[in-house]
Amino acid sequence: MRSGQIHDTDDPVRVLHLTDPHLFGHTAGVLRGIVTHASLSSVIEHYRAGGWRAHVAVLTGDVIQDDAKAAYAECRKLFAQLELPIYCVPGNHDIRSLMREALAEPPFHYCASTVSGNWLIVGIDSCAEGRASGYVTDDEQSRLSAVIAASQAQHVMVCLHHPPISMGSAWLDAVGLDNGEEFLARLRSTGKVRLAVFGHVHQPYDELHDGVHIICTPSTCRQFMQGSDEFAVDDHPPAYRRISLHADGRVQTELVWVQHD
Numbered sequence: 001m002r003s004g005q006i007h008d009t010d011d012p013v014r015v016l017h018l019t020d021p022h023l024f025g026h027t028a029g030v031l032r033g034i035v036t037h038a039s040l041s042s043v044i045e046h047y048r049a050g051g052w053r054a055h056v057a058v059l060t061g062d063v064i065q066d067d068a069k070a071a072y073a074e075c076r077k078l079f080a081q082l083e084l085p086i087y088c089v090p091g092n093h094d095i096r097s098l099m100r101e102a103l104a105e106p107p108f109h110y111c112a113s114t115v116s117g118n119w120l121i122v123g124i125d126s127c128a129e130g131r132a133s134g135y136v137t138d139d140e141q142s143r144l145s146a147v148i149a150a151s152q153a154q155h156v157m158v159c160l161h162h163p164p165i166s167m168g169s170a171w172l173d174a175v176g177l178d179n180g181e182e183f184l185a186r187l188r189s190t191g192k193v194r195l196a197v198f199g200h201v202h203q204p205y206d207e208l209h210d211g212v213h214i215i216c217t218p219s220t221c222r223q224f225m226q227g228s229d230e231f232a233v234d235d236h237p238p239a240y241r242r243i244s245l246h247a248d249g250r251v252q253t254e255l256v257w258v259q260h261d
């Protein structure tokens, strides 16, 4: 596990959240009517063209769609344009052995942690081999506890792929985090976790659960229909999220939709 310092002032730590790009090994790859390389490019271009600048990016999985090593190479090329350290975790569509190898070197940090001012950011692997639903193993939960215990930071942001809460959508809840309740209880028990961000469900979510912000950012490609009990996509555009982590533990976020043809 890698650890680093990205920011050391009292200004808010600014985090760019991107998720579920579903890239292919070839740039023309289409997923449910969207060229995923082009839609991610639009998102990155929108960030670069705006005035808001992040200190760090987090990427919460489903980096690739076609099981191709070349898709991770495309990921490296596109994300290099951000000129940011990128803390990434795998999703159920990732091949962990390929991802760990392809995204282990800077600017990428795989399932790693970093301290910035009063905040500790930790990437958690929530994937379970061979299935779409997730599970945070005892080992991974122990690693999280150890990283928190070893840090002077007073506030913690956790990044994972699967939602630790119900989405109110039968088909998505069937592929959620199998031990979400237990994991959330573990987060609460630390007394320091203020924020958990996830992907996987390709739709926005932003709720406070017993003092912990639980936040999802829609995909950089196709979105799923909110509240649907069966699989359904909708026509919301690609998106990213701007997150500000204040030194006193407050969290502010702004969801940004990116028009894409």
Ligand SMILES: [Fe+2]
Pocket: 020, 022, 062, 091, 093, 200, 201, 202
């Ligand atoms: Fe996904």
